[in-house]
Amino acid sequence: MPEISSWQPTASLDNLRRRAALLADIRRFFSERQVLEMDVPILSRRxxxxxxxxxxxxxxxxxxxxxxxxxxxxxxxLVAAGIGDCYYLGKAFRNGEAGGRHNPEFSMLEWYRVGWDDHRLMIEVGELLSWVLKIPKVYSYSYRALFLQHIGVDPHRASFEELRAEVARVLELSFEPAGRDECLDLLMSHHIEPNMGDGITLVYDFPATQAALARVEEDELGVPVARRFEAYVKGMELANGYWELTDAPEQQRRFEADHRYREDNGKPVYPFEDRLVQALEAGLPDCAGVALGFDRLLMLACGAGRIDEVIAFPIERA
Structure with missing residues:
Protein backbone atom coordinates (compact mmCIF):
# COMPACT_ATOMS: atom_id res chain seq x y z
CA MET A 1 0.00 0.00 0.00
CA PRO A 2 1.48 3.39 -0.96
CA GLU A 3 2.32 5.73 1.90
CA ILE A 4 -0.28 8.45 2.45
CA SER A 5 1.13 11.94 2.66
CA SER A 6 0.52 13.68 5.99
CA TRP A 7 -1.40 16.51 4.33
CA GLN A 8 -4.21 14.13 3.35
CA PRO A 9 -7.19 13.20 5.55
CA THR A 10 -7.06 9.89 7.38
CA ALA A 11 -10.78 9.31 6.76
CA SER A 12 -11.98 8.21 3.34
CA LEU A 13 -14.03 10.69 1.34
CA ASP A 14 -16.99 8.29 1.56
CA ASN A 15 -16.81 8.35 5.36
CA LEU A 16 -16.53 12.12 5.39
CA ARG A 17 -19.66 12.33 3.22
CA ARG A 18 -21.40 9.98 5.65
CA ARG A 19 -20.26 12.27 8.47
CA ALA A 20 -21.93 15.23 6.82
CA ALA A 21 -25.10 13.22 6.23
CA LEU A 22 -25.24 12.04 9.86
CA LEU A 23 -24.82 15.60 11.16
CA ALA A 24 -27.78 16.65 9.01
CA ASP A 25 -29.84 13.62 10.08
CA ILE A 26 -29.31 14.32 13.80
CA ARG A 27 -30.27 17.96 13.37
CA ARG A 28 -33.44 16.85 11.59
CA PHE A 29 -34.18 14.34 14.39
CA PHE A 30 -34.17 17.11 16.99
CA SER A 31 -35.89 19.68 14.78
CA GLU A 32 -38.82 17.31 14.33
CA ARG A 33 -39.00 16.96 18.13
CA GLN A 34 -38.78 20.73 18.65
CA VAL A 35 -35.48 20.59 20.52
CA LEU A 36 -33.46 23.76 19.88
CA GLU A 37 -29.83 23.72 18.80
CA MET A 38 -27.75 25.97 21.07
CA ASP A 39 -24.22 27.32 20.77
CA VAL A 40 -22.19 27.50 23.99
CA PRO A 41 -18.56 28.56 24.58
CA ILE A 42 -15.79 26.05 23.99
CA LEU A 43 -13.29 28.44 25.62
CA SER A 44 -13.94 29.33 29.26
CA ARG A 45 -12.31 30.65 32.43
CA ARG A 46 -13.73 27.59 34.22
CA LEU A 78 -29.37 28.02 29.47
CA VAL A 79 -31.94 25.54 30.81
CA ALA A 80 -31.90 27.37 34.16
CA ALA A 81 -32.49 30.62 32.22
CA GLY A 82 -35.64 29.09 30.69
CA ILE A 83 -34.57 28.07 27.16
CA GLY A 84 -36.36 24.70 27.43
CA ASP A 85 -35.37 21.54 25.53
CA CYS A 86 -32.03 22.09 23.81
CA TYR A 87 -28.99 20.38 22.33
CA TYR A 88 -25.41 21.03 21.25
CA LEU A 89 -23.67 19.30 18.36
CA GLY A 90 -20.05 20.32 17.99
CA LYS A 91 -16.50 20.15 19.30
CA ALA A 92 -15.20 19.27 22.75
CA PHE A 93 -11.63 18.81 23.99
CA ARG A 94 -9.91 16.52 26.51
CA ASN A 95 -6.23 16.39 27.35
CA GLY A 96 -4.33 13.14 27.08
CA GLU A 97 -7.05 11.28 25.21
CA ALA A 98 -5.74 9.64 22.06
CA GLY A 99 -6.00 6.16 20.61
CA GLY A 100 -8.30 3.94 18.60
CA ARG A 101 -11.46 5.49 20.07
CA HIS A 102 -10.15 8.85 21.30
CA ASN A 103 -8.80 12.10 19.91
CA PRO A 104 -8.11 15.22 22.03
CA GLU A 105 -10.49 17.17 19.75
CA PHE A 106 -13.73 15.30 19.14
CA SER A 107 -17.40 15.86 18.36
CA MET A 108 -20.11 15.55 20.98
CA LEU A 109 -23.88 15.54 20.92
CA GLU A 110 -25.49 16.59 24.20
CA TRP A 111 -29.13 17.35 24.89
CA TYR A 112 -31.50 18.20 27.74
CA ARG A 113 -35.18 17.44 28.20
CA VAL A 114 -37.10 19.54 30.71
CA GLY A 115 -39.55 17.64 32.91
CA TRP A 116 -38.04 14.27 32.00
CA ASP A 117 -36.23 11.76 34.20
CA ASP A 118 -33.43 9.38 33.26
CA HIS A 119 -35.75 6.53 32.28
CA ARG A 120 -37.75 8.64 29.85
CA LEU A 121 -34.55 9.98 28.28
CA MET A 122 -33.21 6.42 27.96
CA ILE A 123 -36.11 5.66 25.63
CA GLU A 124 -35.21 8.58 23.36
CA VAL A 125 -31.53 7.59 23.33
CA GLY A 126 -32.57 4.09 22.30
CA GLU A 127 -34.77 5.54 19.53
CA LEU A 128 -31.95 7.70 18.17
CA LEU A 129 -29.39 4.88 18.21
CA SER A 130 -31.81 2.37 16.72
CA TRP A 131 -32.69 4.81 13.91
CA VAL A 132 -29.09 5.74 13.07
CA LEU A 133 -27.59 2.25 13.36
CA LYS A 134 -30.59 0.30 12.05
CA ILE A 135 -30.49 -1.93 15.15
CA PRO A 136 -34.02 -2.87 16.25
CA LYS A 137 -33.15 -4.55 19.54
CA VAL A 138 -32.77 -2.28 22.57
CA TYR A 139 -32.14 -3.88 25.97
CA SER A 140 -32.31 -2.17 29.37
CA TYR A 141 -30.66 -3.55 32.51
CA SER A 142 -29.97 -2.16 35.92
CA TYR A 143 -26.30 -2.06 36.91
CA ARG A 144 -27.13 -4.67 39.58
CA ALA A 145 -28.82 -7.01 37.09
CA LEU A 146 -25.81 -6.93 34.76
CA PHE A 147 -23.39 -7.77 37.55
CA LEU A 148 -25.59 -10.57 38.85
CA GLN A 149 -25.86 -11.98 35.32
CA HIS A 150 -22.18 -11.78 34.37
CA ILE A 151 -20.32 -11.85 37.70
CA GLY A 152 -22.79 -13.28 40.20
CA VAL A 153 -22.47 -10.53 42.84
CA ASP A 154 -24.55 -7.51 43.87
CA PRO A 155 -22.30 -4.53 43.06
CA HIS A 156 -24.05 -2.29 45.59
CA ARG A 157 -23.64 -4.63 48.55
CA ALA A 158 -20.52 -6.67 47.84
CA SER A 159 -17.50 -5.83 50.00
CA PHE A 160 -14.18 -4.64 48.61
CA GLU A 161 -12.71 -8.05 49.40
CA GLU A 162 -15.49 -9.85 47.49
CA LEU A 163 -15.08 -7.58 44.48
CA ARG A 164 -11.31 -7.89 44.53
CA ALA A 165 -11.68 -11.69 44.53
CA GLU A 166 -13.99 -11.48 41.50
CA VAL A 167 -11.49 -9.27 39.66
CA ALA A 168 -8.77 -11.86 40.33
CA ARG A 169 -11.11 -14.64 39.15
CA VAL A 170 -12.16 -13.19 35.79
CA LEU A 171 -9.25 -10.87 34.89
CA GLU A 172 -5.49 -11.14 34.63
CA LEU A 173 -4.01 -8.02 36.18
CA SER A 174 -0.49 -6.96 37.07
CA PHE A 175 -1.73 -4.66 39.87
CA GLU A 176 -4.11 -4.63 42.82
CA PRO A 177 -7.28 -2.51 42.50
CA ALA A 178 -7.24 0.40 44.95
CA GLY A 179 -10.92 0.34 46.00
CA ARG A 180 -14.48 -0.78 45.31
CA ASP A 181 -15.10 1.60 42.42
CA GLU A 182 -11.90 0.56 40.66
CA CYS A 183 -12.95 -3.08 41.00
CA LEU A 184 -16.39 -2.28 39.58
CA ASP A 185 -14.92 -0.27 36.70
CA LEU A 186 -12.50 -3.08 35.82
CA LEU A 187 -15.22 -5.73 35.88
CA MET A 188 -17.53 -3.55 33.78
CA SER A 189 -15.00 -2.45 31.16
CA HIS A 190 -12.98 -5.66 30.83
CA HIS A 191 -15.56 -8.38 31.37
CA ILE A 192 -19.16 -7.18 31.11
CA GLU A 193 -18.93 -4.67 28.23
CA PRO A 194 -17.22 -7.12 25.82
CA ASN A 195 -20.04 -9.63 26.45
CA MET A 196 -23.03 -7.35 25.93
CA GLY A 197 -23.83 -8.64 22.45
CA ASP A 198 -24.69 -6.81 19.22
CA GLY A 199 -27.83 -4.96 20.28
CA ILE A 200 -28.19 -1.59 21.98
CA THR A 201 -27.72 -1.96 25.74
CA LEU A 202 -28.87 0.68 28.22
CA VAL A 203 -27.55 0.37 31.78
CA TYR A 204 -29.10 2.36 34.63
CA ASP A 205 -28.94 2.82 38.44
CA PHE A 206 -25.18 3.04 38.86
CA PRO A 207 -23.51 2.98 42.30
CA ALA A 208 -24.08 6.16 44.28
CA THR A 209 -20.30 6.68 44.44
CA GLN A 210 -20.37 7.10 40.64
CA ALA A 211 -23.12 9.73 40.58
CA ALA A 212 -21.04 12.54 39.01
CA LEU A 213 -23.72 15.24 38.45
CA ALA A 214 -26.74 12.93 38.73
CA ARG A 215 -29.27 12.65 41.53
CA VAL A 216 -28.94 9.90 44.13
CA GLU A 217 -32.12 8.12 45.19
CA GLU A 218 -33.04 4.79 46.75
CA ASP A 219 -33.93 1.93 44.40
CA GLU A 220 -36.65 -0.68 44.93
CA LEU A 221 -34.42 -2.49 47.46
CA GLY A 222 -33.76 0.66 49.47
CA VAL A 223 -30.18 1.03 48.20
CA PRO A 224 -28.97 4.53 47.23
CA VAL A 225 -28.16 4.55 43.50
CA ALA A 226 -27.11 7.20 41.01
CA ARG A 227 -29.95 8.08 38.65
CA ARG A 228 -27.81 7.91 35.57
CA PHE A 229 -27.43 5.58 32.60
CA GLU A 230 -24.97 4.60 29.92
CA ALA A 231 -25.62 3.34 26.39
CA TYR A 232 -23.49 0.68 24.71
CA VAL A 233 -23.41 -0.86 21.24
CA LYS A 234 -21.21 -3.90 20.60
CA GLY A 235 -19.38 -3.23 23.86
CA MET A 236 -18.57 0.38 22.93
CA GLU A 237 -19.77 3.07 25.33
CA LEU A 238 -21.64 5.74 23.38
CA ALA A 239 -23.62 7.85 25.82
CA ASN A 240 -23.81 8.88 29.46
CA GLY A 241 -27.03 10.38 30.79
CA TYR A 242 -28.30 11.83 34.10
CA TRP A 243 -31.46 12.76 35.85
CA GLU A 244 -29.83 16.05 36.64
CA LEU A 245 -28.89 17.21 40.10
CA THR A 246 -30.77 20.43 40.97
CA ASP A 247 -29.55 20.85 44.57
CA ALA A 248 -27.08 23.78 44.63
CA PRO A 249 -25.43 22.98 48.02
CA GLU A 250 -24.95 19.35 46.96
CA GLN A 251 -23.47 20.49 43.65
CA GLN A 252 -21.03 22.72 45.54
CA ARG A 253 -20.12 19.82 47.85
CA ARG A 254 -19.41 17.53 44.89
CA PHE A 255 -17.23 20.12 43.16
CA GLU A 256 -15.23 20.57 46.37
CA ALA A 257 -14.91 16.79 46.80
CA ASP A 258 -13.58 16.53 43.24
CA HIS A 259 -11.02 19.23 44.03
CA ARG A 260 -9.84 17.38 47.14
CA TYR A 261 -9.52 14.17 45.15
CA ARG A 262 -7.47 15.91 42.47
CA GLU A 263 -5.21 17.51 45.09
CA ASP A 264 -4.74 14.24 46.99
CA ASN A 265 -3.82 12.39 43.79
CA GLY A 266 -1.44 14.98 42.35
CA LYS A 267 -3.71 15.95 39.46
CA PRO A 268 -4.12 19.50 38.10
CA VAL A 269 -6.69 21.53 40.02
CA TYR A 270 -8.83 23.88 37.95
CA PRO A 271 -11.30 26.64 38.86
CA PHE A 272 -14.67 24.91 38.91
CA GLU A 273 -17.85 26.22 37.36
CA ASP A 274 -19.31 28.25 40.25
CA ARG A 275 -21.77 29.80 37.79
CA LEU A 276 -23.47 26.41 37.52
CA VAL A 277 -23.98 26.48 41.29
CA GLN A 278 -25.50 29.96 40.88
CA ALA A 279 -27.78 28.64 38.14
CA LEU A 280 -28.97 25.84 40.44
CA GLU A 281 -29.57 28.40 43.19
CA ALA A 282 -31.71 30.42 40.76
CA GLY A 283 -33.65 27.27 39.93
CA LEU A 284 -32.74 24.55 37.43
CA PRO A 285 -36.01 22.85 36.45
CA ASP A 286 -36.31 19.09 36.72
CA CYS A 287 -34.60 17.75 33.63
CA ALA A 288 -32.56 14.90 32.21
CA GLY A 289 -29.50 15.28 30.01
CA VAL A 290 -27.23 13.00 28.03
CA ALA A 291 -23.89 13.29 26.23
CA LEU A 292 -23.21 11.08 23.21
CA GLY A 293 -19.94 10.63 21.36
CA PHE A 294 -20.71 11.55 17.74
CA ASP A 295 -17.45 10.15 16.33
CA ARG A 296 -18.02 6.78 17.99
CA LEU A 297 -21.57 6.70 16.67
CA LEU A 298 -20.22 7.37 13.19
CA MET A 299 -17.61 4.64 13.63
CA LEU A 300 -20.39 2.13 14.25
CA ALA A 301 -22.48 3.46 11.37
CA CYS A 302 -19.50 3.14 8.99
CA GLY A 303 -18.15 -0.12 10.38
CA ALA A 304 -14.87 1.66 11.22
CA GLY A 305 -12.41 0.21 13.70
CA ARG A 306 -10.60 3.45 14.57
CA ILE A 307 -11.65 7.02 15.15
CA ASP A 308 -9.19 8.32 12.54
CA GLU A 309 -11.27 6.54 9.91
CA VAL A 310 -14.16 8.96 10.50
CA ILE A 311 -12.44 12.30 11.21
CA ALA A 312 -10.47 14.14 8.56
CA PHE A 313 -7.46 15.26 10.55
CA PRO A 314 -6.72 13.63 13.93
CA ILE A 315 -4.17 15.23 16.24
CA GLU A 316 -1.27 13.62 14.39
CA ARG A 317 -2.22 15.57 11.25
CA ALA A 318 -3.82 18.64 12.77
Missing part, protein backbone atom coordinates in the same frame (compact mmCIF):
# COMPACT_ATOMS: atom_id res chain seq x y z
CA UNK A 47 -12.87 23.94 33.70
CA UNK A 48 -14.10 20.48 34.55
CA UNK A 49 -13.66 19.22 38.08
CA UNK A 50 -14.14 15.58 37.05
CA UNK A 51 -11.19 13.67 38.56
CA UNK A 52 -10.98 11.41 35.52
CA UNK A 53 -10.91 14.13 32.83
CA UNK A 54 -8.22 16.75 32.22
CA UNK A 55 -8.80 20.06 30.46
CA UNK A 56 -6.64 21.55 27.72
CA UNK A 57 -5.39 25.00 28.71
CA UNK A 58 -4.99 28.02 26.48
CA UNK A 59 -3.55 31.51 26.83
CA UNK A 60 -6.33 34.02 26.19
CA UNK A 61 -5.35 37.71 26.33
CA UNK A 62 -2.78 36.94 29.00
CA UNK A 63 -5.17 34.87 31.12
CA UNK A 64 -5.44 31.11 31.47
CA UNK A 65 -8.52 29.68 29.80
CA UNK A 66 -9.75 26.13 29.25
CA UNK A 67 -11.13 24.29 26.25
CA UNK A 68 -14.52 22.80 27.11
CA UNK A 69 -14.50 19.08 27.88
CA UNK A 70 -18.26 19.09 27.19
CA UNK A 71 -21.03 21.65 26.63
CA UNK A 72 -22.74 20.57 29.86
CA UNK A 73 -22.23 23.66 32.00
CA UNK A 74 -23.30 26.08 29.30
CA UNK A 75 -26.39 24.11 28.36
CA UNK A 76 -27.49 23.76 32.00
CA UNK A 77 -27.13 27.50 32.50
Missing amino acids: ATSDPHIDSITANCSGEVAYMATSPEFGLKR
Whole structure:
Protein backbone atom coordinates (compact mmCIF):
# COMPACT_ATOMS: atom_id res chain seq x y z
CA MET A 1 0.00 0.00 0.00
CA PRO A 2 1.48 3.39 -0.96
CA GLU A 3 2.32 5.73 1.90
CA ILE A 4 -0.28 8.45 2.45
CA SER A 5 1.13 11.94 2.66
CA SER A 6 0.52 13.68 5.99
CA TRP A 7 -1.40 16.51 4.33
CA GLN A 8 -4.21 14.13 3.35
CA PRO A 9 -7.19 13.20 5.55
CA THR A 10 -7.06 9.89 7.38
CA ALA A 11 -10.78 9.31 6.76
CA SER A 12 -11.98 8.21 3.34
CA LEU A 13 -14.03 10.69 1.34
CA ASP A 14 -16.99 8.29 1.56
CA ASN A 15 -16.81 8.35 5.36
CA LEU A 16 -16.53 12.12 5.39
CA ARG A 17 -19.66 12.33 3.22
CA ARG A 18 -21.40 9.98 5.65
CA ARG A 19 -20.26 12.27 8.47
CA ALA A 20 -21.93 15.23 6.82
CA ALA A 21 -25.10 13.22 6.23
CA LEU A 22 -25.24 12.04 9.86
CA LEU A 23 -24.82 15.60 11.16
CA ALA A 24 -27.78 16.65 9.01
CA ASP A 25 -29.84 13.62 10.08
CA ILE A 26 -29.31 14.32 13.80
CA ARG A 27 -30.27 17.96 13.37
CA ARG A 28 -33.44 16.85 11.59
CA PHE A 29 -34.18 14.34 14.39
CA PHE A 30 -34.17 17.11 16.99
CA SER A 31 -35.89 19.68 14.78
CA GLU A 32 -38.82 17.31 14.33
CA ARG A 33 -39.00 16.96 18.13
CA GLN A 34 -38.78 20.73 18.65
CA VAL A 35 -35.48 20.59 20.52
CA LEU A 36 -33.46 23.76 19.88
CA GLU A 37 -29.83 23.72 18.80
CA MET A 38 -27.75 25.97 21.07
CA ASP A 39 -24.22 27.32 20.77
CA VAL A 40 -22.19 27.50 23.99
CA PRO A 41 -18.56 28.56 24.58
CA ILE A 42 -15.79 26.05 23.99
CA LEU A 43 -13.29 28.44 25.62
CA SER A 44 -13.94 29.33 29.26
CA ARG A 45 -12.31 30.65 32.43
CA ARG A 46 -13.73 27.59 34.22
CA ALA A 47 -12.87 23.94 33.70
CA THR A 48 -14.10 20.48 34.55
CA SER A 49 -13.66 19.22 38.08
CA ASP A 50 -14.14 15.58 37.05
CA PRO A 51 -11.19 13.67 38.56
CA HIS A 52 -10.98 11.41 35.52
CA ILE A 53 -10.91 14.13 32.83
CA ASP A 54 -8.22 16.75 32.22
CA SER A 55 -8.80 20.06 30.46
CA ILE A 56 -6.64 21.55 27.72
CA THR A 57 -5.39 25.00 28.71
CA ALA A 58 -4.99 28.02 26.48
CA ASN A 59 -3.55 31.51 26.83
CA CYS A 60 -6.33 34.02 26.19
CA SER A 61 -5.35 37.71 26.33
CA GLY A 62 -2.78 36.94 29.00
CA GLU A 63 -5.17 34.87 31.12
CA VAL A 64 -5.44 31.11 31.47
CA ALA A 65 -8.52 29.68 29.80
CA TYR A 66 -9.75 26.13 29.25
CA MET A 67 -11.13 24.29 26.25
CA ALA A 68 -14.52 22.80 27.11
CA THR A 69 -14.50 19.08 27.88
CA SER A 70 -18.26 19.09 27.19
CA PRO A 71 -21.03 21.65 26.63
CA GLU A 72 -22.74 20.57 29.86
CA PHE A 73 -22.23 23.66 32.00
CA GLY A 74 -23.30 26.08 29.30
CA LEU A 75 -26.39 24.11 28.36
CA LYS A 76 -27.49 23.76 32.00
CA ARG A 77 -27.13 27.50 32.50
CA LEU A 78 -29.37 28.02 29.47
CA VAL A 79 -31.94 25.54 30.81
CA ALA A 80 -31.90 27.37 34.16
CA ALA A 81 -32.49 30.62 32.22
CA GLY A 82 -35.64 29.09 30.69
CA ILE A 83 -34.57 28.07 27.16
CA GLY A 84 -36.36 24.70 27.43
CA ASP A 85 -35.37 21.54 25.53
CA CYS A 86 -32.03 22.09 23.81
CA TYR A 87 -28.99 20.38 22.33
CA TYR A 88 -25.41 21.03 21.25
CA LEU A 89 -23.67 19.30 18.36
CA GLY A 90 -20.05 20.32 17.99
CA LYS A 91 -16.50 20.15 19.30
CA ALA A 92 -15.20 19.27 22.75
CA PHE A 93 -11.63 18.81 23.99
CA ARG A 94 -9.91 16.52 26.51
CA ASN A 95 -6.23 16.39 27.35
CA GLY A 96 -4.33 13.14 27.08
CA GLU A 97 -7.05 11.28 25.21
CA ALA A 98 -5.74 9.64 22.06
CA GLY A 99 -6.00 6.16 20.61
CA GLY A 100 -8.30 3.94 18.60
CA ARG A 101 -11.46 5.49 20.07
CA HIS A 102 -10.15 8.85 21.30
CA ASN A 103 -8.80 12.10 19.91
CA PRO A 104 -8.11 15.22 22.03
CA GLU A 105 -10.49 17.17 19.75
CA PHE A 106 -13.73 15.30 19.14
CA SER A 107 -17.40 15.86 18.36
CA MET A 108 -20.11 15.55 20.98
CA LEU A 109 -23.88 15.54 20.92
CA GLU A 110 -25.49 16.59 24.20
CA TRP A 111 -29.13 17.35 24.89
CA TYR A 112 -31.50 18.20 27.74
CA ARG A 113 -35.18 17.44 28.20
CA VAL A 114 -37.10 19.54 30.71
CA GLY A 115 -39.55 17.64 32.91
CA TRP A 116 -38.04 14.27 32.00
CA ASP A 117 -36.23 11.76 34.20
CA ASP A 118 -33.43 9.38 33.26
CA HIS A 119 -35.75 6.53 32.28
CA ARG A 120 -37.75 8.64 29.85
CA LEU A 121 -34.55 9.98 28.28
CA MET A 122 -33.21 6.42 27.96
CA ILE A 123 -36.11 5.66 25.63
CA GLU A 124 -35.21 8.58 23.36
CA VAL A 125 -31.53 7.59 23.33
CA GLY A 126 -32.57 4.09 22.30
CA GLU A 127 -34.77 5.54 19.53
CA LEU A 128 -31.95 7.70 18.17
CA LEU A 129 -29.39 4.88 18.21
CA SER A 130 -31.81 2.37 16.72
CA TRP A 131 -32.69 4.81 13.91
CA VAL A 132 -29.09 5.74 13.07
CA LEU A 133 -27.59 2.25 13.36
CA LYS A 134 -30.59 0.30 12.05
CA ILE A 135 -30.49 -1.93 15.15
CA PRO A 136 -34.02 -2.87 16.25
CA LYS A 137 -33.15 -4.55 19.54
CA VAL A 138 -32.77 -2.28 22.57
CA TYR A 139 -32.14 -3.88 25.97
CA SER A 140 -32.31 -2.17 29.37
CA TYR A 141 -30.66 -3.55 32.51
CA SER A 142 -29.97 -2.16 35.92
CA TYR A 143 -26.30 -2.06 36.91
CA ARG A 144 -27.13 -4.67 39.58
CA ALA A 145 -28.82 -7.01 37.09
CA LEU A 146 -25.81 -6.93 34.76
CA PHE A 147 -23.39 -7.77 37.55
CA LEU A 148 -25.59 -10.57 38.85
CA GLN A 149 -25.86 -11.98 35.32
CA HIS A 150 -22.18 -11.78 34.37
CA ILE A 151 -20.32 -11.85 37.70
CA GLY A 152 -22.79 -13.28 40.20
CA VAL A 153 -22.47 -10.53 42.84
CA ASP A 154 -24.55 -7.51 43.87
CA PRO A 155 -22.30 -4.53 43.06
CA HIS A 156 -24.05 -2.29 45.59
CA ARG A 157 -23.64 -4.63 48.55
CA ALA A 158 -20.52 -6.67 47.84
CA SER A 159 -17.50 -5.83 50.00
CA PHE A 160 -14.18 -4.64 48.61
CA GLU A 161 -12.71 -8.05 49.40
CA GLU A 162 -15.49 -9.85 47.49
CA LEU A 163 -15.08 -7.58 44.48
CA ARG A 164 -11.31 -7.89 44.53
CA ALA A 165 -11.68 -11.69 44.53
CA GLU A 166 -13.99 -11.48 41.50
CA VAL A 167 -11.49 -9.27 39.66
CA ALA A 168 -8.77 -11.86 40.33
CA ARG A 169 -11.11 -14.64 39.15
CA VAL A 170 -12.16 -13.19 35.79
CA LEU A 171 -9.25 -10.87 34.89
CA GLU A 172 -5.49 -11.14 34.63
CA LEU A 173 -4.01 -8.02 36.18
CA SER A 174 -0.49 -6.96 37.07
CA PHE A 175 -1.73 -4.66 39.87
CA GLU A 176 -4.11 -4.63 42.82
CA PRO A 177 -7.28 -2.51 42.50
CA ALA A 178 -7.24 0.40 44.95
CA GLY A 179 -10.92 0.34 46.00
CA ARG A 180 -14.48 -0.78 45.31
CA ASP A 181 -15.10 1.60 42.42
CA GLU A 182 -11.90 0.56 40.66
CA CYS A 183 -12.95 -3.08 41.00
CA LEU A 184 -16.39 -2.28 39.58
CA ASP A 185 -14.92 -0.27 36.70
CA LEU A 186 -12.50 -3.08 35.82
CA LEU A 187 -15.22 -5.73 35.88
CA MET A 188 -17.53 -3.55 33.78
CA SER A 189 -15.00 -2.45 31.16
CA HIS A 190 -12.98 -5.66 30.83
CA HIS A 191 -15.56 -8.38 31.37
CA ILE A 192 -19.16 -7.18 31.11
CA GLU A 193 -18.93 -4.67 28.23
CA PRO A 194 -17.22 -7.12 25.82
CA ASN A 195 -20.04 -9.63 26.45
CA MET A 196 -23.03 -7.35 25.93
CA GLY A 197 -23.83 -8.64 22.45
CA ASP A 198 -24.69 -6.81 19.22
CA GLY A 199 -27.83 -4.96 20.28
CA ILE A 200 -28.19 -1.59 21.98
CA THR A 201 -27.72 -1.96 25.74
CA LEU A 202 -28.87 0.68 28.22
CA VAL A 203 -27.55 0.37 31.78
CA TYR A 204 -29.10 2.36 34.63
CA ASP A 205 -28.94 2.82 38.44
CA PHE A 206 -25.18 3.04 38.86
CA PRO A 207 -23.51 2.98 42.30
CA ALA A 208 -24.08 6.16 44.28
CA THR A 209 -20.30 6.68 44.44
CA GLN A 210 -20.37 7.10 40.64
CA ALA A 211 -23.12 9.73 40.58
CA ALA A 212 -21.04 12.54 39.01
CA LEU A 213 -23.72 15.24 38.45
CA ALA A 214 -26.74 12.93 38.73
CA ARG A 215 -29.27 12.65 41.53
CA VAL A 216 -28.94 9.90 44.13
CA GLU A 217 -32.12 8.12 45.19
CA GLU A 218 -33.04 4.79 46.75
CA ASP A 219 -33.93 1.93 44.40
CA GLU A 220 -36.65 -0.68 44.93
CA LEU A 221 -34.42 -2.49 47.46
CA GLY A 222 -33.76 0.66 49.47
CA VAL A 223 -30.18 1.03 48.20
CA PRO A 224 -28.97 4.53 47.23
CA VAL A 225 -28.16 4.55 43.50
CA ALA A 226 -27.11 7.20 41.01
CA ARG A 227 -29.95 8.08 38.65
CA ARG A 228 -27.81 7.91 35.57
CA PHE A 229 -27.43 5.58 32.60
CA GLU A 230 -24.97 4.60 29.92
CA ALA A 231 -25.62 3.34 26.39
CA TYR A 232 -23.49 0.68 24.71
CA VAL A 233 -23.41 -0.86 21.24
CA LYS A 234 -21.21 -3.90 20.60
CA GLY A 235 -19.38 -3.23 23.86
CA MET A 236 -18.57 0.38 22.93
CA GLU A 237 -19.77 3.07 25.33
CA LEU A 238 -21.64 5.74 23.38
CA ALA A 239 -23.62 7.85 25.82
CA ASN A 240 -23.81 8.88 29.46
CA GLY A 241 -27.03 10.38 30.79
CA TYR A 242 -28.30 11.83 34.10
CA TRP A 243 -31.46 12.76 35.85
CA GLU A 244 -29.83 16.05 36.64
CA LEU A 245 -28.89 17.21 40.10
CA THR A 246 -30.77 20.43 40.97
CA ASP A 247 -29.55 20.85 44.57
CA ALA A 248 -27.08 23.78 44.63
CA PRO A 249 -25.43 22.98 48.02
CA GLU A 250 -24.95 19.35 46.96
CA GLN A 251 -23.47 20.49 43.65
CA GLN A 252 -21.03 22.72 45.54
CA ARG A 253 -20.12 19.82 47.85
CA ARG A 254 -19.41 17.53 44.89
CA PHE A 255 -17.23 20.12 43.16
CA GLU A 256 -15.23 20.57 46.37
CA ALA A 257 -14.91 16.79 46.80
CA ASP A 258 -13.58 16.53 43.24
CA HIS A 259 -11.02 19.23 44.03
CA ARG A 260 -9.84 17.38 47.14
CA TYR A 261 -9.52 14.17 45.15
CA ARG A 262 -7.47 15.91 42.47
CA GLU A 263 -5.21 17.51 45.09
CA ASP A 264 -4.74 14.24 46.99
CA ASN A 265 -3.82 12.39 43.79
CA GLY A 266 -1.44 14.98 42.35
CA LYS A 267 -3.71 15.95 39.46
CA PRO A 268 -4.12 19.50 38.10
CA VAL A 269 -6.69 21.53 40.02
CA TYR A 270 -8.83 23.88 37.95
CA PRO A 271 -11.30 26.64 38.86
CA PHE A 272 -14.67 24.91 38.91
CA GLU A 273 -17.85 26.22 37.36
CA ASP A 274 -19.31 28.25 40.25
CA ARG A 275 -21.77 29.80 37.79
CA LEU A 276 -23.47 26.41 37.52
CA VAL A 277 -23.98 26.48 41.29
CA GLN A 278 -25.50 29.96 40.88
CA ALA A 279 -27.78 28.64 38.14
CA LEU A 280 -28.97 25.84 40.44
CA GLU A 281 -29.57 28.40 43.19
CA ALA A 282 -31.71 30.42 40.76
CA GLY A 283 -33.65 27.27 39.93
CA LEU A 284 -32.74 24.55 37.43
CA PRO A 285 -36.01 22.85 36.45
CA ASP A 286 -36.31 19.09 36.72
CA CYS A 287 -34.60 17.75 33.63
CA ALA A 288 -32.56 14.90 32.21
CA GLY A 289 -29.50 15.28 30.01
CA VAL A 290 -27.23 13.00 28.03
CA ALA A 291 -23.89 13.29 26.23
CA LEU A 292 -23.21 11.08 23.21
CA GLY A 293 -19.94 10.63 21.36
CA PHE A 294 -20.71 11.55 17.74
CA ASP A 295 -17.45 10.15 16.33
CA ARG A 296 -18.02 6.78 17.99
CA LEU A 297 -21.57 6.70 16.67
CA LEU A 298 -20.22 7.37 13.19
CA MET A 299 -17.61 4.64 13.63
CA LEU A 300 -20.39 2.13 14.25
CA ALA A 301 -22.48 3.46 11.37
CA CYS A 302 -19.50 3.14 8.99
CA GLY A 303 -18.15 -0.12 10.38
CA ALA A 304 -14.87 1.66 11.22
CA GLY A 305 -12.41 0.21 13.70
CA ARG A 306 -10.60 3.45 14.57
CA ILE A 307 -11.65 7.02 15.15
CA ASP A 308 -9.19 8.32 12.54
CA GLU A 309 -11.27 6.54 9.91
CA VAL A 310 -14.16 8.96 10.50
CA ILE A 311 -12.44 12.30 11.21
CA ALA A 312 -10.47 14.14 8.56
CA PHE A 313 -7.46 15.26 10.55
CA PRO A 314 -6.72 13.63 13.93
CA ILE A 315 -4.17 15.23 16.24
CA GLU A 316 -1.27 13.62 14.39
CA ARG A 317 -2.22 15.57 11.25
CA ALA A 318 -3.82 18.64 12.77
